[in-house]
Every structure is written in structure tokens, then in C-alpha cells.
Amino acid sequence: MTNEVFSVLDDDGNVLHPEHEPTIAPEDLLRIYRGMLLVRLMDERMLRLQRQGRLGFYMTSTGEEATHFGGAYPLRDSDWIFPSYREPGAAFWRGYGLREFICQLMGNAEDPIKGRQMPVHHSVRRINYVSISSPVGTQIPQAVGVAHAAKIRKRDDVALVYFGEGGTSTGAFHVALNFAGVFKLPVIFFCRNNGWAISTARERQTAARTFAAKAVAYGLPGVRVDGNDVLAIVSVMNQALARARGGAGATLIEAVTYRRGAHSSSDDPSVYRDPSEPKKWEHHDPIGRFQRYLERRGLMTAQLQKQLQEEIGGQITAALKSAEAVPGKPPIETMFADVFAHVPPHLLEQLEQLQQAPRSESTHH
């Protein structure tokens, strides 16, 4: 088990290891770039919205965008993604709409999940992007179950599950990786080590030298990859996918990156970390690096970049407008639907009680 972090690009976008440079079609390279830019711009806009009181809550991924696309790009559409709350790019990559995304944040009448969860808890079944829940780590054994089912059904689908380094401290992480090892399951454990779990520094999370090292405890390979280098991530993902589809089992990937923003819109990092730390990481910005790489390859120009920015900005504005134009909240019937496949008598009765009850001003329907 080594401490070394695998990179393909340096901070200037030079290829360090041509032999490891994944072969990606130019149009895909541009789609990946565009996706990372979208996440960056969406985060800026939504955070501003939240500050203005137009959104209840938000979480940004600034500086970690490469993990979204480096993880999602190498997958087949039939593969499953179990995200945490910090990988919206993986959904955009598979076609999650900007308007749907914003409607979820607003929990409005067109929220795909009917206003049931807080902002950033997306669920997009049509693209195998599984419902996000707040409890840290719970998705990890579930992804293992999907991989187990795929193996039982003799299909070669793979499950990719994201979690932060804080998630490795949960019991769920342990039982999940142990099952994956014992049953040799086609699952990829993607640990975004962004250095912080709210105010808790990485050193306080574990005394293990690396998070990748934890793979040993389950008889799995563990790799450390530069989480701000999308090409490096694609390359280790390709290896993990080959292993998984080849029946050799699971892989634990530790993507070393950094949470440049606050944990969430409710958080204030200045209380617990030195502002120079996030500053430092700006020099390893995953988008900037990749952009310089594309420029070197003649695929990107300052002008094209500017054009993309404007285009994406325009799309966000349009989606936001349209989402904010959605009238009203989900109807109160939705509060009692989907608890079960069919609404049982006691919930029908409670719905009626609510419909007949007088309401305080604050809560008129």
C-alpha cells in the first residue's frame, strides 16, 4: 500500500504520464469540460440565490468537479450511481435537466421528488442516479446490494458509490466493503477525500495513513488518485471497471481533493480552518488544469471558453426563470402518497382530517 497519489496532468495541464493518458474522443473531452464548468457556474448561482433567501439551503462542489465526471464518464448508462450530496455533475453528465435540478432545490410543484426532501437530495431514476439521503454512509451497502443483484442476475452492470472521507468512519462503510470483498462484487467505492467533514479535519477522521489503505482490511485493491485531475480519475476508473466487469470484484478509490467552499450554505469555515488553505488549492483547480490541457491539445481557446460560459450562464438563467415561474407547492395529497405503493385507510383518513382542519395563516394551502 503506497501513499503516492496518481496523476496524469500537472497543474499546468502538461501530461506527466503519456502512457496513462486515457484515450477519450475530443467531443467527450469537451463535454467533460463543459460539465465541470456547468457545475461550477450552477453552484455560484445557486449559492447566490440561497444568500438572497430564494433557496432554503444549498451545497457546492467547488474544486471537486473532476470527481463527478471522472467517475461518471467511464461508466455505461446501465451502470448505477449512488451519489452523496456533492456529485451533481454525475447527474448532469447523464442528462439530468437544469430545470429539474432547480425545481428540486425549490421543492416546488414540479420538483421531481414532489418537495419531499431538502435541496440537493436529488433522485433521477431514468438515469440510474439513486435517491440521495442525508445520513452519511447509508448508500454504501445499498450499492453493494445492487452489485450483488447484478452478479446474481449474471448481468455485467457495475455500481459506483460516492462518499466523503468522513463516510469511511461509519459502520456502513465497513460492512459494505466487507460484503463486497467476501462476495467479489462489481462495485466501485469512490471516496472523495476533500480534507474536511464539516469542521472535522482529515487527521481526526482516521489514523490510517491513507483512506485507500483501508482496502486491505477487505482484501480489496485501494488506489489513491489526484481528485483534481479528471484524466487520472478516468484512468483509475477504467481499471476498476475492468476488474469489476471481469468478475475480479470491487475497488476502493481515494480521490484526493479539497472542499474549497463551506460545507453547506449553513456553514462558516472561517471558524475552524485557515483561509489560506482553500486559497492554496485554487492553484490545483480541476477545471483550470483540464482547460490548459485542452488548450495544449488545441481543443480549447479563450474565446470558446468565454462562449461556453455565456451559453451555460444563459441556460441556467432560463432554467431558473422557468423554475421560479412554477406556481405553488405540491398539493397536500402528495404528503400522503408514496409512503406505501397504495395509500392505506389510516393515511386517507389523515388526509381528510387535514383537508377539513382549519389552518393558521402561515399554512393556508
Add this chain to the structure above:
Amino acid sequence: MTNEVFSVLDDDGNVLHPEHEPTIAPEDLLRIYRGMLLVRLMDERMLRLQRQGRLGFYMTSTGEEATHFGGAYPLRDSDWIFPSYREPGAAFWRGYGLREFICQLMGNAEDPIKGRQMPVHHSVRRINYVSISSPVGTQIPQAVGVAHAAKIRKRDDVALVYFGEGGTSTGAFHVALNFAGVFKLPVIFFCRNNGWAISTARERQTAARTFAAKAVAYGLPGVRVDGNDVLAIVSVMNQALARARGGAGATLIEAVTYRRGAHSSSDDPSVYRDPSEPKKWEHHDPIGRFQRYLERRGLMTAQLQKQLQEEIGGQITAALKSAEAVPGKPPIETMFADVFAHVPPHLLEQLEQLQQAPRSESTHH
């Protein structure tokens, strides 16, 4: 991390590594031998009792006795032991009485824990032998808490916690070792790898090459020791204790042994394992090996051995007689005591209701 299992003695009791042979006073060597013999004979007798229907349930440690004494002997009396259900020897070593032991098994009026738990769930506070519970693994984070408290109070007490290899699959194991690593706590994790968790073979428990290897995930040293060689166990325990008291933190010990008997008196191993397997392990019997070692050192003779057997047998018989002579069960008041420090009104009321209620024949007081 190595696969190698550390031994001091070979099966004939020859010293393989004189440099590792711990220095133990002859009278202690004999006490250890006597203790292992006591556990062996007690198990035989209690299992027979259970078969005769005079005990509701029992669990034996046959073949694993060295782990009880190798773990307990090197400790100070002020150190804490968190046992599972398969280390009664560690309690005997510290002075748990045969009669108390049997009264607990019977849950009679003199059961030290007032008939509250199934047989083999002992609790002996005066010797820091902590209350045993059935759920596998729960004691591990508790032992870590004791070690944490000792460190906070700046005392050099150490916590020793026993669990089977099946226990390493629980979330409790994971969070416990992770806390111990992060806080550098004086705790020793003693994994009795006896090959089986009821019907589940060691290979089905984890894909890790060894259980000791799991220490890496927590930044802890992990050692594999011959679980049937009490001297080897004492020697690795001494190192772990030095580490712990020296402030260097925790150690994970994997004692490689074998569960020769059934999981419990309710179990029938013939359904799931080849009878030749336990047979094979009889050749590595921890008592036989240690006996031959003592003979070589001139501390044991066939005659002394026979004498010890008879002496212990007599003590068990006497304790059993006296325990079986205890009249009746704990009074029904005990059912409502110790739920809280003081019996609250609703429990007093329930006690009265029970006292006034008519009882079916089966349950007259």
C-alpha cells in the same frame, strides 16, 4: 503485514524461540496451567449438566483456553477486561468463584446478576470483568471508552477487549478501532479467530488475508499469534501492554485458534463442518502443549497432573452441590429493580399489579 503466526512453543512443548519465551514465575506457570484445566473440566461438567436438562444453556471454550489466560495473566488487576461469552477463564484468573459462576448459569436466588441474563453472561465488577451481553461486537467501542476515560484521567489503566473473528464484521468493531487509532488509546483488541461463527467459516467472514491485517485501516499494529500457545500470547500481550501504557496506543491481536466444540449447547456442527477438522486441532491442544512444556521444565508430572484434576473435579462438584442447593428463584421484586437507580412509580405500580394478579400454575411464585 505478514501472514505469519507467532509461536513460542511447538506442539510438543519445545521452546522454538527462547528469546521470546516470557519470564513467568514457576508458581504463576502452574496457576495458568491449573486455570486452563479448570475451564476444560468445568466446560465438560456443565455441558453434561445441560444435556441432563439441569442447565438451560451453555457455551464451551474447549481448545481456546490459552486465550483466556494469555490475555488475562499479563494484566494488572486495575486493568479492565471486556469479555465475550467465551473467556470465562479470564474471570477465574481474577478470582471469580466456581459457585458464583454456577449460580449465574442457573439464574438462581444467589446468581450475582439476579437471574437477569442467560447462562454464560457473567458480570464481576469487583475484578473489572465487565457485564457480558449477547449482541456481538457491542463491547468493543465500550472498551475504547474505558481506555479513553483512563487517558483523560491520566491513569495508566489498560482495557482488554475480547471478541471472535465474526465480531470483526460488525460496524462496532470498525468504529471502535477507528476511535482507538485517532485518540491513541490504551486498549488491546483481542480477536479470537477460532475459525467459525456458528456455521459461518472464517473465509465467509472476510476476504482480508488475515484479521490482524485489518489493523492497517486504523493506523494500528496488528499481530497474529498462535492462540493455542499461552506463552506466545503472553509475549505479544506484554508488547501490546508496553505500547498502551507508554502512550503509543492500541494493538490488534489475532489469536489463531479453533472452536473444537459446538457453538453452544443449542448447536450441531455436524450439519456444517467436517468432524475431521476439530479432530485435527486436538493435536494442537493448548493444555497438552503447555503441560509438556512444564514437564520439560520439571514443573509438572503425570502424578501432579492427576492430583490437580481430582482437586479441581472435587471443587466443581462441591460448588455445583452448593449451587443446586440454593432454594428458589430471585424474588419478583428483583424483576423491577435496577432498571433505574431508583424504582420509579410506574414500575412500583407494575410490581403491585403482578403481586396482586392471579398466576397460572406454571408461574406461581
Add this chain to the structure above:
Amino acid sequence: MPVMNMIQAVNDALKLEMRRDDRVVVLGEDIGKFGGVFRATSGLYEEFGADRVIDTPLAEAGIIGSAIGMALYGLRPVPEIQFADFIYPAYDQIVNELAKFRYRSGGQYAAPVVIRTPYGGGIRGGHYHSQSPEAYFVHTPGLKVVIPSNPYDAKGLLLSAIRDEDPILFMEPKRIYRAARGEVPEDDYTVPLGKAHLVRAGTQVTVLAYGAMLHVVGEATEKLVEQGLDPEVIDLRTLLPLDTETVIESVKKTGRAVVVHEAPRTCGFGAELSALIMEKAFLHLEAPVARVTGFDTPFPYTLENEYLPDAARIADAIRRTVEY
């Protein structure tokens, strides 16, 4: 018709459904080669193989967590928790994940997992092999809770449960695993969820129970009937969704009710039944709804028989309620 005990009925249902529907898999500790510590899954490993009869490592959170994933993928997992007392390591997966998946995803995802687990006292198991945690799950929106009291229902309810679209706690009263015997059709049949069963029609008082307590209630009412009383006895079978109509109609008729369960009294399911009856049949009540339950202590070992509701305590409560 063959006579079976509860274990055989459960085993028969699993075999039947695994033959009928290849999406059904079972997983848990010691359930494969060994056939389960209570033998409920015996023979399944031999017939359906290691792919569908899965011996897991010792981790309830892993069992339920991966069962959820299997269900999301389209399988019909029927995990076993060896004893209900050991279900708590999986509690987060059950109450925060399994129960909420359909709701939180706006109906996109469903996790039809049927968790089988032996529960209850009467086997001298002390407080880690005797618990009755049903109320924890009844209080958790999104879960159904089913408890059979006899072999016929055990098979029919389990088949309904596995074919249901919702996550279900299927709690098996281990105390009567072998003691409860009865005729069970060999072929496929279901007993509907959400429907109580009228065990004895009566006029003076409604006795509500489920699981092993039905048999103790039977003992009690038998004596009372000999003495000329006329109790009505209802086996709830499904705790959630509850067959409120049957319960309330009965109480409106009798004007009296006694609720029986093994679990501790405070905030037990009996509290819900009592509150519900008051809300829906207040003007018919001629006596307070009586609760005969386990006491508010951990489950004891030696005094198990004192802890558990027995025929005498139940008969006494029924008589007092009738004479109130």
C-alpha cells in the same frame, strides 16, 4: 392436507415462492448450508444454490443495506435477522432508508424487502433472545408489520408479504415455532395483509392479540367460556396497516376491550390500540380498554414466566373488564 408447524410453514412458503419467482433470494447469518438456527431456511441452499441462498458475514447493517440494493435492482430479497434482538445494528438502514425510499424519491424507487425475524419470549432466552420490538417499526411510517400466530397464516401471510410492493417486517413468534401445528395446504394460497382474523365470535368483550399471545389468550378464554363468559377474540395478524374496521366494529358491539402483547407496556402497540378505540368508539365503551403486557423492564431470564402475560393474568383482566 399436511400438518405443519410454524417453521415448516415458513419454509414451505419460501420454497414455493422461490420456485415461482426467481427474483426471490434469501440472505442472512447461518441461513444457507446450516438452514438457519431455527431451520426455517433448511433445504433452500440445496435446492436454489449459493446465488439465491446467501450466507452473509456477521453484520445486520450489511444484510439489510444490501437487501435494499437488491430490491432496488429488481430482486425480491427476504433477509433473515437471526433474532429480533439483533436487528438494531440495521436500524438506521430500516427506519431511515428502507422505510423512506419510495417517499423520498417521489415514488421513483421502491424497496420491497421482507425482513423475517423470530421474536418474543418463552424460550428462556433472557433479554437478548426474547424481545418484541414491533412498536418501534409500527411507529415508523413506510413499514408494514406482519405477525402470524399459526402455520396456516404464516405461509399465507409470508406469500402475501413477498408479493407486496412495500417493505415489511415479518415477525415470527419463535416460542410457537414448533408448538403451533395445523393443517397447511401444500399449494399456493395467500392470506391478505391488513385483515384481522376473528378467532372467536363473542358478545361481552373484545380481546385483541397477535403472535404467540393468541395461544395464551386461547387458554384464558377457554376457561372463561366454561365459566359462562362470552369473549370475542381477534387475531390482528397485520399491525400496520391495521384492520381498524374489524377492531372498531367489534368493540362497538361488545363495548369492552382487552389488548394483549409481550412487549413492554409503555408506548407499546397496546397503547395505540387503546387510543384508537377511544377515538373511534368512545360512546360505546363501558369500561376502559385494559392492557395485559410485558412489564417496563428489560426481558428477564429466570422470571420469564412472571414477565410474560399468562392465562391467569389475561383471564383476570378480561373478567375485570367485563365486570367493570
Add this chain to the structure above:
Amino acid sequence: MPVMNMIQAVNDALKLEMRRDDRVVVLGEDIGKFGGVFRATSGLYEEFGADRVIDTPLAEAGIIGSAIGMALYGLRPVPEIQFADFIYPAYDQIVNELAKFRYRSGGQYAAPVVIRTPYGGGIRGGHYHSQSPEAYFVHTPGLKVVIPSNPYDAKGLLLSAIRDEDPILFMEPKRIYRAARGEVPEDDYTVPLGKAHLVRAGTQVTVLAYGAMLHVVGEATEKLVEQGLDPEVIDLRTLLPLDTETVIESVKKTGRAVVVHEAPRTCGFGAELSALIMEKAFLHLEAPVARVTGFDTPFPYTLENEYLPDAARIADAIRRTVEY
């Protein structure tokens, strides 16, 4: 007397007790340097240092499991679970270990751990930042459950809790963490556990509530009083052990009762109160005990205000009960 909000009162109690008793330590996620996501522990790290104010890894089972060990050793740990919604990974340690330690060891060992956790809705937290799981713990023999509704009680009850010999769930209604303000003595005082508080004496109906609901009940009763009704309002403060005497005496006087809580209705604490009142005051009841509660669904996000009992629903239930 200084005016404090709930957070300040909790913080003040922790500071005071940590100064008074060096066995008291606090541990949890983000509670140290950061002072807790709700700032309840702010300043403690600076005053008492890393030994007694312990930032832990992200593992509730580790937090509670090690807190149990610390208590066994003689410390007085006060762990924080960041949100009650995240307490379930520690559920096994709480219900199978913490709650049973004294009992199962025949009284040899005690684990006086006070688990502080913010709970309840009203902060637009959706179903993983709004839950009210008190009934799970009330149903678990061996645990005490305490819920303050104002800063004065928060400090006095927390001091009593930390000095108590038993394990306690101390649930803090986060919705009123800042909204609820009041005079709080700077010095040491306690509010006894197991004693309810008469908020308003009345004659027509007894309204039982706890936590944030007290304030909504206040809104409701204010209007009703203007309209000439005379409700009695009781703040339970301790759910277990319950101050049954105060509750029953009041209902015997008024003959009517309304129970209010945020948690789902089925098997919620309201069910226990309703059942208890029927058992102990049946002949005094002139109306069925009414329950105004959260609905039996996971806690929604957008429709939070529809989900939570509001003044109008509570007033309506009180009026119907009085007019029954």
C-alpha cells in the same frame, strides 16, 4: 437575571457543570473547536481543552459506545448527536447496551450517559433534519427521556440530567433554539426530572404537550381564552418517568384531554398518554382524548407547515373536545 435563548441556556448548563464536576466531558461531531453546528458547545473547547471537549470521527455508534465506556469508568459523558435523525447508527448501543447495563449486570454497573440531541421540525430540514423519535426511547425500558420547552427548564433539567444516575435522552427542540428566550439564573439550580409543569391552570380541558409544541399550544390557547374557553396546559418536561399524578389529577378535574406532539401519530407518545388517561380516569372522561400530531408519513420538506400541528389544528381539537 440575564435573558438567554435555549442554546445559551444549554451552553450555560454545560459550562457550569463542567466547572463544578471534572468528571463531565462532552463528545461528538464538530462540537469542539467549531462549538457544534448549533453552537451549543461553543466556548467549551477553549475553556476545558481537547481532553474534555472531544471532536470525534463521524460515527454515532462510536460516540455512544465510547460514552458508555467512559461512564462505566466513572466519568459523566454528555455526548451530542448532531441531529436526532442521525441517532440510529447508535441505536444498538442505546437500546441494547446503555439502557440495559444496570439491569443485566444485577446492578453492578451503571452508565449515566446524557445524550443531547436536537430534534423536531420547523427549520425546513426535510425528513432527515426534522424527526421526533422520542417514542422509540420511551418504549425502551432503562432510559429516561427529557424534553425542555424553554431556556429556564433547559438549563435546570440538563443540570438534573447530568447529575442523575441513569442514562438519559435529552432532546432539544431545535426549532426554538433561538426563538425561545427567557430569564435564566446565572447560578446553579435544577429543575427536577419526572415533574411536569403547569403552564396554565384551567377547568375545561387538559392540554398535554412538550418541547416546541408548547409554544404552538400557547398560540392556540391564547385565542381560545380570548374566546372565553378555559383550558389547562401542562408541559410534561419529562416523558419517562412521566409525572402521571399531575396528568391524571388534571384530567380528573377537567374531564377532557388533548395531546399534542410533532411525531407521527401511530404508536407515538400521544397513544401512551391517551391509553394511560383512559386507564386511570375513565369515569371522569367526558370526551375521548384527542391527539394532534404529525401525520404517519416521513417528514416532508415543502409541506412542513401542513405536516406540523399548528395553532389552528390544535385550537380546533381543543374546541371539539370541549364541545364534545
